[in-house]
Amino acid sequence: MQMPEPSQAILSQRDALAQGLRKIVGKDWVISDDAQRRPYQCDGITAYMAMPLLVVLPGCAEEVQAVLRFCHEKGVKIVPRGSGTSLSGGALPLEDGVLLVTSRLCNVLAVDEHNRVARVQPGVPNIKITEAVSHLGLCYMPDPSSQLISTIGGNVAENAGGVHCLKYGVTANHILGIQAVLMTGEMVELGGAYLGAAEGELDLMGVLTGSEGLLAVVTEIAVRLEPVPEVARVISMSFPSVEEACACVGAIIGAGIIPAGLEFMDRKVLDAVSVLIKEKFDDRTAALLLCELDGTAVEVDALVGVVSDVARGQGAIEIKVSTTEEERQRIWSSRKLAFSAIGKLCPDYYCTDGTIPRNKLPEVLNKMADMSRKYGLDYANCFHAGDGNLHPIIMYDAAKPGDLEKAEEFGADVLIACVDAGGVLSGEHGIGVEKRDLMTHQFTEIDLQQQQMVKCAFDPKDLLNPGKMFPTLCRCAEFGRMHVHNGNLRFADIPRF
Amino acid sequence: MTDTQTIAAMRPASTQDVADILMDAARKGEPLAVRGNGTRTGLGNPVRATRVLELGGLNAIDFYDPDDLVIRAGVGVTLDEVEQLLAQKGQYLPFEPPRYAGLYGTDSARCTLGGAVATALSGPRRILTGAARDFVLGVEGVNGQGDVFKAGGRTMKNVTGYDLSKLVTGSNGTLAALTTVTIKVLPAPRAEVTLVLPATSVEEDVALFARMRALPLGIGGLARRVNAAGVCEVLVRVEGSVPGVAGNQQILNSLLATRGPMQVLEQAESQSLWAGVRELTCLHARPDELVWRVNLPATTMPAFVEQARKAGCINRFFVDWAGGVVFSTMRGVQPEVDTLRYRKMAEQAGARATILRAPDAVLTQFGAFPPVSAGVAALAARTRAAFDPAGILNPGRMTVQA
Numbered sequence A: 001m002q003m004p005e006p007s008q009a010i011l012s013q014r015d016a017l018a019q020g021l022r023k024i025v026g027k028d029w030v031i032s033d034d035a036q037r038r039p040y041q042c043d044g045i046t047a048y049m050a051m052p053l054l055v056v057l058p059g060c061a062e063e064v065q066a067v068l069r070f071c072h073e074k075g076v077k078i079v080p081r082g083s084g085t086s087l088s089g090g091a092l093p094l095e096d097g098v099l100l101v102t103s104r105l106c107n108v109l110a111v112d113e114h115n116r117v118a119r120v121q122p123g124v125p126n127i128k129i130t131e132a133v134s135h136l137g138l139c140y141m142p143d144p145s146s147q148l149i150s151t152i153g154g155n156v157a158e159n160a161g162g163v164h165c166l167k168y169g170v171t172a173n174h175i176l177g178i179q180a181v182l183m184t185g186e187m188v189e190l191g192g193a194y195l196g197a198a199e200g201e202l203d204l205m206g207v208l209t210g211s212e213g214l215l216a217v218v219t220e221i222a223v224r225l226e227p228v229p230e231v232a233r234v235i236s237m238s239f240p241s242v243e244e245a246c247a248c249v250g251a252i253i254g255a256g257i258i259p260a261g262l263e264f265m266d267r268k269v270l271d272a273v274s275v276l277i278k279e280k281f282d283d284r285t286a287a288l289l290l291c292e293l294d295g296t297a298v299e300v301d302a303l304v305g306v307v308s309d310v311a312r313g314q315g316a317i318e319i320k321v322s323t324t325e326e327e328r329q330r331i332w333s334s335r336k337l338a339f340s341a342i343g344k345l346c347p348d349y350y351c352t353d354g355t356i357p358r359n360k361l362p363e364v365l366n367k368m369a370d371m372s373r374k375y376g377l378d379y380a381n382c383f384h385a386g387d388g389n390l391h392p393i394i395m396y397d398a399a400k401p402g403d404l405e406k407a408e409e410f411g412a413d414v415l416i417a418c419v420d421a422g423g424v425l426s427g428e429h430g431i432g433v434e435k436r437d438l439m440t441h442q443f444t445e446i447d448l449q450q451q452q453m454v455k456c457a458f459d460p461k462d463l464l465n466p467g468k469m470f471p472t473l474c475r476c477a478e479f480g481r482m483h484v485h486n487g488n489l490r491f492a493d494i495p496r497f
Numbered sequence B: 001m002t003d004t005q006t007i008a009a010m011r012p013a014s015t016q017d018v019a020d021i022l023m024d025a026a027r028k029g030e031p032l033a034v035r036g037n038g039t040r041t042g043l044g045n046p047v048r049a050t051r052v053l054e055l056g057g058l059n060a061i062d063f064y065d066p067d068d069l070v071i072r073a074g075v076g077v078t079l080d081e082v083e084q085l086l087a088q089k090g091q092y093l094p095f096e097p098p099r100y101a102g103l104y105g106t107d108s109a110r111c112t113l114g115g116a117v118a119t120a121l122s123g124p125r126r127i128l129t130g131a132a133r134d135f136v137l138g139v140e141g142v143n144g145q146g147d148v149f150k151a152g153g154r155t156m157k158n159v160t161g162y163d164l165s166k167l168v169t170g171s172n173g174t175l176a177a178l179t180t181v182t183i184k185v186l187p188a189p190r191a192e193v194t195l196v197l198p199a200t201s202v203e204e205d206v207a208l209f210a211r212m213r214a215l216p217l218g219i220g221g222l223a224r225r226v227n228a229a230g231v232c233e234v235l236v237r238v239e240g241s242v243p244g245v246a247g248n249q250q251i252l253n254s255l256l257a258t259r260g261p262m263q264v265l266e267q268a269e270s271q272s273l274w275a276g277v278r279e280l281t282c283l284h285a286r287p288d289e290l291v292w293r294v295n296l297p298a299t300t301m302p303a304f305v306e307q308a309r310k311a312g313c314i315n316r317f318f319v320d321w322a323g324g325v326v327f328s329t330m331r332g333v334q335p336e337v338d339t340l341r342y343r344k345m346a347e348q349a350g351a352r353a354t355i356l357r358a359p360d361a362v363l364t365q366f367g368a369f370p371p372v373s374a375g376v377a378a379l380a381a382r383t384r385a386a387f388d389p390a391g392i393l394n395p396g397r398m399t400v401q402a
């Protein structure tokens, strides 16, 4: 993975920079020795590693401001980091950059029960928000599988999804206000702690959400709280073929039902998890769907009936419906354990998250089988079927020379197939460094330039998390000028200025 | 400034034509008033423009894929057409885009989908299903340099690159001339019931809203208004599957039993009632009155309304979003003075007060949209320049010159 060349001038100032930063955050909160920096070398993608210049852990928003102001003055790059669970290398350190870690900003600042809003610091793990409000019968809806660890700041930066985002939406739909610090150290408050607080202003909060730490460091977030649904029941439906399972996904949604979650697991995943959960799946099963329905008891009971009928109509072999909370948890455990179960089958695996229109599922899944043969690597499928968000798990062995490269190429081919099917490179994990070089497959040069111009509006010196998301660095000075369209200047005879 | 109402509009029929027009305008540094069919030019500040770019001619539906809950269409397709098309498949636009044609004296049948995205107006259902910004999956548009760009996509989830679709949603034509939009749609609820009960004090009603909203009852509308007979009442809309609504209605019946006689409106009756809320017809704004929208925390709403009414800044009002938004009228007697006072009150309450309708002089002086901090204003200006460096797209629409 090609990253921007580290600046020798910055590397040589390491000690002086550490000293300057210690003055801001206190001496214990700047990590400079090798042993302590090592755990920060990578995020959720362990294939990409770099030793950060320094690791800084600010204790409040004002310290974040001061750190950024200091680094801006010195021309030092910043990489923000929450818990480092990113699966796209968004939090991959830069050798000449300061890693700004939000772990100490971990407080739920206020819970406003009546307006149903919580104000939280960015380092709060996602699950802690729901824990802080569950006694009120409320919860924070977006639930990435990493929710025990991943921070709300990281969720905002990646616009994280989760199993329940089919019905309830992704992070962006649950954020009412953001306080953020620009690279210059300037603080901005966008939106506020109530629904509609951002009405009538440019949706800068919307563009900050999902910006992967390239536009600003988020220092406080106002999130929407929702009442916990009265009941949730899950239906497990097994199918003799992948096609029938995929068709059922469309049929459920076509029947006017938006399940709380709708997940797909193929046979390989089922075999892997059946060892762990000590449960056998019917031999004829090629794919399994888990469909969660929630709401009031009456409503859910009615929907369970409709979905079961739809599944039968689509050729389901076996339909199991949870009747108690324990059963629901047990049925879900297969999905929850899927990735670790696959992990036990192979030394390493690689998982991307291309997203496609739902009706393209069979087509793209078939292509994957071809690719697997081409690269000679095994794979399994376990994904958010309801929103067409694929998670192919490509199995490889990093110890075998060339295997990682093959896995990466396989992954890239899947993503390209997704884009070609009318989909996108990433549904929830983000671009980071992992999918960066594929951006040109989805976007034209002008599309990308328009995005990078926005980057210039926030961070003209390109110091905040550079080298991520875009295949080329920003050239802010050049962008402002009139440019050539696909090699041809239209109206070439017209004087430009 | 030229009165953009009277200038003949350029009405391109393709994205390429839009690009050519904008490139030409950029070259000449010629500001353009951008609009759909011009049904809502009253929203926002008057634009300082010499020519009008009307996008209503981009009115083809690219595709509608009901099983995938998505539609992509030219910005000039009318909201009526989109909603009728979706209704044939039992689907709808969940953010319930208001037309405000009554407010501006325009033809509601001509309101465009592009206008709904550009203004990001959202109806009473926002408390349940979300706002316009939550349903825009992708856009194609032309920036102020004549570049055609696209952002987002058509899938339900997408974190590929910056979410420029959100950024242009609600940008009121100041970032780009949008040409197509891709919108997520949902199955319309099979059942809809509205409970109408007598209002009490604003405080008590807001507390009641909070109690109801704490329960997962699928409440897609909570408003308080004065009805045609001059009686103040509370409206509760429950939506979902047929058995679900019946069940939730029972729960609400017992919660609201002490509230006195309750009226139950179903389906069409309920829908037309909420259309009145959505379109602000229940405000009965007189032609000479200013119309305001104030967004604020529901809990601070009662005190705010009380203060503003005493001060004469609110003449009539009604409350939507379970108290989170107040729509009000202001007598047009001394609009400059009252506008300044009302904005001040809103600021003190941590609220955002938008002028939905006012004489041009008021809008030009105070701005339709509430002021933001200097830092945010500067960031917004830089962001606008990233799309439109020459400032030719709807200049002044969202901002007033200091």
Ligand SMILES: Cc1cc2nc3c(=O)[nH]c(=O)nc-3n(C[C@H](O)[C@H](O)[C@H](O)COP(=O)(O)OP(=O)(O)OC[C@H]3O[C@@H](n4cnc5c(N)ncnc54)[C@H](O)[C@@H]3O)c2cc1C
Residues within 6 Å of the ligand: A043, A044, A079, A080, A081, A082, A083, A084, A085, A086, A087, A089, A090, A091, A102, A122, A143, A144, A145, A146, A149, A150, A151, A152, A153, A154, A155, A156, A157, A158, A159, A160, A161, A162, A163, A212, A213, A214, A216, A217, A218, A219, A428, A429, A465
């Ligand atoms: C087992 C596992 C399961 C997962 N499941 C899901 C899932 O279901 N859905 C999903 O969407 N993702 C999932 N992920 C991916 C990951 O958890 C999310 O992207 C998460 O949002 C990252 O949060 P984090 O705190 O770990 O951020 P990090 O990994 O530390 O950082 C992620 C990005 O956010 C930026 N960042 C972090 N904090 C800030 C801040 N305060 N301000 C500005 N930028 C910031 C970083 O620079 C980086 O670009 C999963 C990951 C793992 C390992």
Ligand SMILES: Cc1cc2nc3c(=O)[nH]c(=O)nc-3n(C[C@H](O)[C@H](O)[C@H](O)COP(=O)(O)OP(=O)(O)OC[C@H]3O[C@@H](n4cnc5c(N)ncnc54)[C@H](O)[C@@H]3O)c2cc1C
Residues within 6 Å of the ligand: B199, B200, B201, B224, B225, B226, B227, B228, B229, B230, B232, B282, B283, B284, B315, B316, B317, B318, B319
């Ligand atoms: C407990 C209580 C609660 C109240 N809550 C509200 C409230 O939520 N919203 C609010 O605006 N006022 C509310 N009022 C105030 C009351 O409704 C006002 O008298 C009304 O707004 C009159 O305004 P006006 O002086 O402009 O109109 P008037 O001069 O009294 O009436 C002018 C004409 O307009 C009609 N009219 C006035 N207001 C309305 C309306 N809102 N809808 C339809 N026709 C109307 C009248 O019938 C009359 O024909 C409340 C009063 C009480 C006592």
